[in-house]
Amino acid sequence: MNDDMMLNEKAVAGGRSGWKQDPAGVQKNILAVAMTEFAANGLSGARIDEIAAKTHTSKRMIYYYFGDKERLYGRVLEEAYRHVRTGEEELELDHLPPVEALKRLAEFTFDHHSRHPDFIRIVMIENIHHGVYLEQSELIRLLNAGAIQKLEAICRRGRANGLFREDVSPLELHWHISASSFFNVSNQATFSRIFGSTLYTVDGQRSLRDHLVEMVVGLALKLDRAKGRARRAARP
Amino acid sequence: MNDDMMLNEKAVAGGRSGWKQDPAGVQKNILAVAMTEFAANGLSGARIDEIAAKTHTSKRMIYYYFGDKERLYGRVLEEAYRHVRTGEEELELDHLPPVEALKRLAEFTFDHHSRHPDFIRIVMIENIHHGVYLEQSELIRLLNAGAIQKLEAICRRGRANGLFREDVSPLELHWHISASSFFNVSNQATFSRIFGSTLYTVDGQRSLRDHLVEMVVGLALKLDRAKGRARRAARP
DNA sequence: CACACTTTGTACCAGTCAGTTAATTTCGTC
DNA sequence: GACGAAATTAACTGACTGGTACAAAGTGTG
Structure with a gap:
């Protein structure tokens, strides 16, 4: 997990330096994965669990940052x-x-x-x-x-x-x-x-x-x- | 229900006359409704129950005639x-x-x-x-x-x-x-x-x-x- | 280091929905 | 009018899936 964080350039490039946690990066990552999944399967066809699995984070985070499927x-x-x-x-x-x-x-x-x-x-x-x-x-x-x-x-x-x-x-x-x-x-x-x-x-x-x-x-x-x-x- | 059958011209126009039951008509009806529903909601978005409800027949009939959702x-x-x-x-x-x-x-x-x-x-x-x-x-x-x-x-x-x-x-x-x-x-x-x-x-x-x-x-x-x-x- | 706050993981729930079971009705035929 | 096949119905199920509860861990501040 730490390794993954390090791979994400934006974590360092982002505004607030020194944070290991990287909300902006996580959201970006979620959005990128969600884009691929929605593009591949449609709104109702895409699965939140599947999106979560392909993310560096968890399903909980998707709901934390985006509220629900439609808002995502x-x-x-x-x-x-x-x-x-x-x-x-x-x-x-x-x-x-x-x-x-x-x-x-x-x-x-x-x-x-x-x-x-x-x-x-x-x-x-x-x-x-x-x-x-x-x-x-x-x-x-x-x-x-x-x-x-x-x-x-x-x-x-x-x-x-x-x-x-x-x-x-x-x-x-x-x-x-x-x-x-x-x-x-x-x-x-x-x-x-x-x-x-x-x-x-x-x-x-x-x-x-x-x-x-x-x-x-x-x-x-x-x-x-x-x-x-x-x-x-x-x-x- | 009988009234509905009578309304369907195809029941009489169809090949075998004398039947009150009308498989061809039922299938046609299912296909027409399914077309609208799939067009409106997509493959995964369409609901079999919803299709069945808008049909003159029942959900069981959809499976009887078409097997499953994808074949439909x-x-x-x-x-x-x-x-x-x-x-x-x-x-x-x-x-x-x-x-x-x-x-x-x-x-x-x-x-x-x-x-x-x-x-x-x-x-x-x-x-x-x-x-x-x-x-x-x-x-x-x-x-x-x-x-x-x-x-x-x-x-x-x-x-x-x-x-x-x-x-x-x-x-x-x-x-x-x-x-x-x-x-x-x-x-x-x-x-x-x-x-x-x-x-x-x-x-x-x-x-x-x-x-x-x-x-x-x-x-x-x-x-x-x-x-x-x-x-x-x-x-x- | 203690406190308030944000971020994350695990386990779970409640509703939905494709598909099935089993019994009933309708029809042509003899 | 009885028999077998086709057509139909209602109730059920089990897996899936969106969404949540709750607890834990990280972060800056004083």
Whole structure:
């Protein structure tokens, strides 16, 4: 047990030094394990005893720090969003021309989601629960507020440039990028079992990503809309 | 109880007439209720007692006909796929020119998914379980085999026409259409709670769908690829 | 080192839930 | 109208699981 404590760097790195006991580290450890378990088994599928067993501490501690299963899940949800969103912060797009920035953002999102399958699974689970736990978290709404700001800036510059459509919607761009990036991870199991895994090889993934970028850029740009003209002209 | 039986049209419509008892009808009823319950609560979240209570029959019957919870879930999964895929059969595309056919297919898929949220939820749940139950069903693979054939036909005609790119991939087109159509339903809860529900109004949905069609068509067509040229030229 | 407070371990409980036992009713057939 | 098979019901069980009681041990302070 002592050895385990020593292995945890944060115990020393944390604010209050000299403590052998490490509440923050224990909570962090619990959250990490709980995240994996919830991601793997869902809210009702995850077992508190199982989480406890995989922790450096005991079941009692879970209840001590988090109250009950649902609140633990709520914290895991927040942690998942925080972790992923802060990972996105490092992206610097302002110095790129709008089109390049948009490409880069889409590519990054695609790769980023694919690098965080547990986050995707948590969001899937939260959607199964109709987002009721997400709603209880002000933090998550805050975290995400900044997520479209990058896109809004890009669109503003793109319109100023005269390259982007005037009616381009940052929110909708975000939706399309998210949809493909999310689905790519969330539905890999069923899709590949039904249609084979060609799209989940390195080449397949690159192709999907490149085409997604192509499509999103095409949606934002002004040009070559000519052939879309025949679209359902009148709808009374 | 007798009244309930009478209300069930299938009891008479079924093969063997004259029976008051109606095994097929009972099973159908159980499957329908189970579908709703599994879709609402997941595999581990759904309660057999709850399913039984909402049925016209009893818990014992569920075990009598389906064995155990997992096999019931498996049957629900098959039923969900069957129901949705047979709904797709009615789509007649062969008489339309390739571009129109592609548009129509994408639009249909988008609307169809949005009309069958329970199917989407079941597939979400199945993905949470890594698709292990889907794998056990030969039926589902069969049902889906025909799903891309429509797209393959369209692409063949489109290439013959000279309008479609030579390297267009039906599978990938299917993937992109599915991704947006699926995500639109699966992530509505979290997306709308975070970013508001503008995209889930009638206008928002129409816009999403129209743009999806636009993007997919753009991906299939040959023209206006010029501006995509600057893409990561060399990757050694 | 003694005191107040926080953190942790052990053992246990009470409710839930998938699955079963055994007996009863319904149906076609002879 | 009696017989055997299929269909159905109600009550039960045993394992699991979320949550708790209580006791013990660590920590800074004086």
